[in-house]
Amino acid sequence: MNIKRKLLAGLMAACVTAGLGTGLTACGSGGSDGSVNLTFQIWDVAQRDGMQAMCDAYTAEHPNVHIEVQVTSWDEYWTKLEAAAMSNQMPDIFWMHTNEILKYADNGKLADCSDIVETEHFSDISLANASGSDGNLYAVPKDKDTVGLVYNKEMFDEAGVAYPDETWTWDDLVDASQKIYDATGKYGYMAYGDDQLGYWNFVYQAGGSILTEDKTRGNFLDPATKKGMEFYIGLQSYDWCPDQNYFAETAPGTAFFSEKGAMFLEGDWNILSELQNYPDMVGKWDVAVLPACPDPLSGDGRATISNGLSYATSAKNKHLDIVKDVLKFFGSEEGQRIQGESGAAIPAYEGLEETWVGVFDEYPINVQPFIDMFDYCIQSVNNAARPEWKSEVSDTLLKIYTGELDLDSGLQAMQDAVDEASAEYYE
Amino acid sequence: MQKTSKLARDGAVWGLLMVAPTIIGLLVLNIWPFIDTIRMSFSKSKPFGMFEFEGIDNYVEMFQNTEFWKATWNTILFCILTVPVGIFLALLVAVLLNSKIRGRTTFRAIFFLPMVVAPAAVAMVWKWIFNSQYGIINSVLGANIGWLTNPSIVLFTCAIVQIWSNIGYDAVLLLAGLQNVSATLYEAADLDGASKVKQFFSITLPMVSPTLFVVMIMRLMSSLKVFDLIYMMVDEANPALNDAQSLMSLFYRESFVAGDKGYASAIVVWTVLLIGVVTIIQFVGQKKWVNYEV
Amino acid sequence: MNTSMKSSKRLSTTLTYIVLILGSVLMIFPFVWMILTSFKTQAESMAIPPQIFPSTWQISNFSTALASLPFVNLYVNTGLLIVFRVLCAVLFSSMAGYAFAKLQFPCKNLLFGIVLVQMMLPSQIFITPQYLMLAHMGLTNTIFALVFPGLVSAFGTFFLRQTYLGIPNEIAEAAYLDGCNKWQTFTKVMFPLTGSSCAALAIFTAVFAYSDLMWPLICNTDLNKMTLSAGLSTLNGQYTTNFPVLMAGSLLAMIPMVILYLIFQKQFIQGIAMTGGK
Numbered sequence: 001m002n003i004k005r006k007l008l009a010g011l012m013a014a015c016v017t018a019g020l021g022t023g024l025t026a027c028g029s030g031g032s033d034g035s036v037n038l039t040f041q042i043w044d045v046a047q048r049d050g051m052q053a054m055c056d057a058y059t060a061e062h063p064n065v066h067i068e069v070q071v072t073s074w075d076e077y078w079t080k081l082e083a084a085a086m087s088n089q090m091p092d093i094f095w096m097h098t099n100e101i102l103k104y105a106d107n108g109k110l111a112d113c114s115d116i117v118e119t120e121h122f123s124d125i126s127l128a129n130a131s132g133s134d135g136n137l138y139a140v141p142k143d144k145d146t147v148g149l150v151y152n153k154e155m156f157d158e159a160g161v162a163y164p165d166e167t168w169t170w171d172d173l174v175d176a177s178q179k180i181y182d183a184t185g186k187y188g189y190m191a192y193g194d195d196q197l198g199y200w201n202f203v204y205q206a207g208g209s210i211l212t213e214d215k216t217r218g219n220f221l222d223p224a225t226k227k228g229m230e231f232y233i234g235l236q237s238y239d240w241c242p243d244q245n246y247f248a249e250t251a252p253g254t255a256f257f258s259e260k261g262a263m264f265l266e267g268d269w270n271i272l273s274e275l276q277n278y279p280d281m282v283g284k285w286d287v288a289v290l291p292a293c294p295d296p297l298s299g300d301g302r303a304t305i306s307n308g309l310s311y312a313t314s315a316k317n318k319h320l321d322i323v324k325d326v327l328k329f330f331g332s333e334e335g336q337r338i339q340g341e342s343g344a345a346i347p348a349y350e351g352l353e354e355t356w357v358g359v360f361d362e363y364p365i366n367v368q369p370f371i372d373m374f375d376y377c378i379q380s381v382n383n384a385a386r387p388e389w390k391s392e393v394s395d396t397l398l399k400i401y402t403g404e405l406d407l408d409s410g411l412q413a414m415q416d417a418v419d420e421a422s423a424e425y426y427e
Numbered sequence: 428m429q430k431t432s433k434l435a436r437d438g439a440v441w442g443l444l445m446v447a448p449t450i451i452g453l454l455v456l457n458i459w460p461f462i463d464t465i466r467m468s469f470s471k472s473k474p475f476g477m478f479e480f481e482g483i484d485n486y487v488e489m490f491q492n493t494e495f496w497k498a499t500w501n502t503i504l505f506c507i508l509t510v511p512v513g514i515f516l517a518l519l520v521a522v523l524l525n526s527k528i529r530g531r532t533t534f535r536a537i538f539f540l541p542m543v544v545a546p547a548a549v550a551m552v553w554k555w556i557f558n559s560q561y562g563i564i565n566s567v568l569g570a571n572i573g574w575l576t577n578p579s580i581v582l583f584t585c586a587i588v589q590i591w592s593n594i595g596y597d598a599v600l601l602l603a604g605l606q607n608v609s610a611t612l613y614e615a616a617d618l619d620g621a622s623k624v625k626q627f628f629s630i631t632l633p634m635v636s637p638t639l640f641v642v643m644i645m646r647l648m649s650s651l652k653v654f655d656l657i658y659m660m661v662d663e664a665n666p667a668l669n670d671a672q673s674l675m676s677l678f679y680r681e682s683f684v685a686g687d688k689g690y691a692s693a694i695v696v697w698t699v700l701l702i703g704v705v706t707i708i709q710f711v712g713q714k715k716w717v718n719y720e721v
Numbered sequence: 722m723n724t725s726m727k728s729s730k731r732l733s734t735t736l737t738y739i740v741l742i743l744g745s746v747l748m749i750f751p752f753v754w755m756i757l758t759s760f761k762t763q764a765e766s767m768a769i770p771p772q773i774f775p776s777t778w779q780i781s782n783f784s785t786a787l788a789s790l791p792f793v794n795l796y797v798n799t800g801l802l803i804v805f806r807v808l809c810a811v812l813f814s815s816m817a818g819y820a821f822a823k824l825q826f827p828c829k830n831l832l833f834g835i836v837l838v839q840m841m842l843p844s845q846i847f848i849t850p851q852y853l854m855l856a857h858m859g860l861t862n863t864i865f866a867l868v869f870p871g872l873v874s875a876f877g878t879f880f881l882r883q884t885y886l887g888i889p890n891e892i893a894e895a896a897y898l899d900g901c902n903k904w905q906t907f908t909k910v911m912f913p914l915t916g917s918s919c920a921a922l923a924i925f926t927a928v929f930a931y932s933d934l935m936w937p938l939i940c941n942t943d944l945n946k947m948t949l950s951a952g953l954s955t956l957n958g959q960y961t962t963n964f965p966v967l968m969a970g971s972l973l974a975m976i977p978m979v980i981l982y983l984i985f986q987k988q989f990i991q992g993i994a995m996t997g998g999k
Contacts, residue, residue: 039942045789045956068943071955076938079683083849083939086476087856091942103474103686193664245576248665249558250769258769277763277963388685391663398666441903442826449817450832452873457839460850476849520744523737536982537745540752542928543978545953545971548755551964561770591747596925600880603921607887623733637883638918645840645876652843675843682845695846702841719886 035064036322041091043077050342058329085109090314092323096139098129102384105132111315113137116328125379126348130310139310140331143345145268146304146373149288155262159183164288173291180262181240187261188240190252193397196305197265203228204303204378205293215383216426218418220411224297244401268370272343275363289369306377388421464692472688485693498677506650508586517597525605542595550659553588578670589656597642604638633718640717651702674698759968766964786970790952791945799948802867803927810874810926811919818881819907839875866940877922884918949974
């Protein structure tokens with residue numbers, strides 16, 4: 001009996017001291033000697049070294065500041081950040097994604113960064129990706145990306161088809177796919193029903209759009225939007241294209257690097273790790289700009305979706321001045337150059353794209369098409385209601401693919417989903 | 428007379444003292460968040476924990492939603508598919524592992540393994556096994572069955588994986604129950620010439636029934652709350668998603684993807700009610716088959 | 722008679738082996754797959770159709786895993802987490818389980834209802850409220866934060882209640898007659914009888930604590946205060962997962978669990994001897 005009691009008492013005491021002891025040290029973000037410890041939260045382990053290099057460059061000149069880079073996997077990142085925001089315990093610096101920024105910015109969780117961003121050095125799209133619904137900057141642009149066409153050179157050679165280039169249109173995509181399928185038995189273009197890495201690109205190439213220009217309503221009923229969707233969904237009926245059941249089990253990238261198919265859409269952010277992870281494939285594949293729509297209802301038929309991350313801090317940060325100074329450095333030419341040279345991502349800072357391209361010098365691949373596409377890129381689709389309509393739209397798309405809905409009623413359903421969700425935000 | 432009342436008072440005091448840590452812990456850690464969930468289910472949620480009362484709108488919306496009813500049916504079906512078979516197999520394994528055979532320790536360790544294997548490894552292996560194009564099952568059968576993509580099969584596939592992953596857990600618990608059965612009972616039965624099968628029904632089953640009951644309750648509850656497994660096996664782009672979606676998958680989607688905490692809370696309340704009904708039925712039913720020492 | 726009994730016994734033994742061996746193959750398969758994957762290259766691990774054996778055995782995956790995570794800290798944290806959770810679960814659940822099974826006190830059914838209701842609740846709804854409680858106490862990012870949600874166990878309470886219900890009342894009554902009070906009866910007589918159930922609960926609790934991935938990632942940010950499973954999950958990128966390194970890391974993470982199991986396994990065997998019963 002005594003032992004049990006002692007055990008219990010000891011246990012509680014141990015819990016409490018373990019808790020308090022470490023708790024105190026963890027809270028001590030400001031030391032007595034004027035030094036400041038900052039935390040910097042990111043979700044991509046592949047970029048940790050690049051982020052650390054950037055922090056090191058800052059702290060070398062500001063020895064009183066210490067920055068710790070912490071990685072949380074994507075799945076937990078947003079749950080954690082939201083809980084932290086509710087209890088005012090957000091990390092000092094954290095990455096922001098366009099999917100989420102409006103929720104945080106519009107609810108006053110992010111510090112206004114208008115005064116520290118050198119707006120003349122960033123594209124309108126980069127700035128828009130770091131802005132709240134009110135148009136103010138609530139983050140510092142970090143990087144930007146585009147979507148390109150990745151292709152298997154060997155399969156093109158075998159079928160005797162010329163490699164894709166900037167003259168390619170949708171017709172060439174279909175033609176080449178058919179020829180490769182006939183000659184090799186492999187899949188041609190693998191038309192995965194994704195948004196950013198799939199149909200969005202084709203909708204904008206056809207001259208359509210997902211949202212109206214003011215982003216307050218859907219635009220699925222627009223004839224040009226319908227044209228893009230019809231073409232993209234229609235690709236699945238060709239023998240050379242796997243159906244969506246296939247992609248549910250085998251991601252297009254996996255199929256491509258196991259040499260099951262000749263082409264798929266890929267974002268620039270994955271290229272470096274694909275070169276590293278598939279050493280046997282190096283030299284067998286390359287990248288091209290996306291094919292153009294041959295007869296767009298408006299525009300020149302060219303488009304690619306461009307997204308971008310940004311750095312943000314809490315509106316209630318205790319060391320706001322210091323943190324904003326760090327953020328300013330992250331957004332400066334020097335900070336962005338370090339990021340680019342680490343290969344982490346294409347710097348958002350205009351004119352530094354080549355730092356990222358240079359990382360690929362050692363590989364037999366030409367990543368320049370990703371940079372070239374910035375001339376006609378489209379900002380990744382977003383409005384404040386997107387979290388609410390996102391799943392519903394992708395569900396509906398799957399229903400069109402399986403034939404449960406025809407194209408017209410499917411588009412109508414997508415339109416309704418977007419409008420209904422958006423109505424609450426844009427009255 | 429005096430003695431019994433003192434004994435009873437003594438029991439009351441000790442009883443309350445002994446349940447106090449657990450009850451206080453549960454109230455703070457679990458019941459309070461649930462009361463909050465109930466409150467939210469009657470509210471319209473705003474981001475970052477803000478919400479305003481709006482009555483039964485969430486429930487009205489929920490009951491009108493076909494997706495919700497589909498998810499409810501999927502959840503019940505999943506429970507029916509996994510619980511009886513899973514418990515039967517776990518009991519079989521536990522009884523076999525409890526028999527006096529060589530290599531018992533090794534077998535026990537092997538059946539324990541799935542519990543500590545990384546979930547990512549589990550998902551990877553099963554997804555490959557069931558892959559319709561390149562999977563081992565279809566190659567062996569020479570068939571082209573969409574185990575994970577055919578709307579009428581996908582839930583059965585998930586049920587198989589669920590049963591597989593739980594056998595180890597359940598067998599460990601049932602084994603503990605079996606070990607509380609005294610060996611002398613079997614020796615006596617052996618002398619009477621009772622067959623092993625007869626011994627199982629006349630000795631083993633009644634003696635292990637209290638443990639079997641707790642395992643069954645737990646499995647019923649956890650199968651009605653299933654989420655992780657389906658999340659891992661059936662990804663977002665799967666055309667069969669709708670036919671594999673459980674109530675908690677729907678909750679996850681509404682709460683963590685769409686951010687509609689109020690509606691998501693209504694789904695939780697519904698799920699808990701469903702589990703509550705099933706649990707009450709079990710507690711009434713147990714009187715027929717669970718054997719307690721009185 | 723005798724020979725037929727013998728042959729039927731041999732038949733049942735053979736059947737037992739067949740079932741157990743078949744079952745073992747099914748059970749061990751993902752584990753073998755995990756080992757094989759941990760020696761593959763990333764390309765081999767993702768190949769379709771799957772490549773079963775690595776073409777060269779890559780030991781580098783293990784060194785990569787070791788280098789990318791502070792394994793010593795993670796082992797210590799996971800060990801502390803498991804020890805505290807198991808102690809709390811076994812101790813508090815034994816007390817409550819015994820009381821619910823063998824004692825009479827006011828509101829007993831209501832209080833037991835609370836235990837059952839907890840088991841009905843999906844764990845996802847606790848995450849944010851529990852995080853907020855910790856944040857109010859200023860205890861996020863601590864070892865205590867890891868233990869916090871598992872201080873008490875509803876399942877353990879229910880499970881041990883069932884175990885105590887299976888123990889004959891005469892044993893307790895004999896103890897009263899010997900002059901033990903309720904608490905002494907519990908600690909000296911009843912609790913020792915539940916050895917194998919407590920061991921099972923310990924294994925159960927330990928495995929749950931070990932595999933809980935979401936909570937450590939939410940409550941703690943510092944990698945040095947994570948558990949093994951949570952630390953491993955940070956090896957996943959947003960877009961890519963390096964399966965070989967992940968599997969190598971998971972294998973390293975399993976070592977303490979296997980040791981722990983072997984320890985409790987012994988306790989299991991002893992459990993038989995201790996429960997005399999009737």
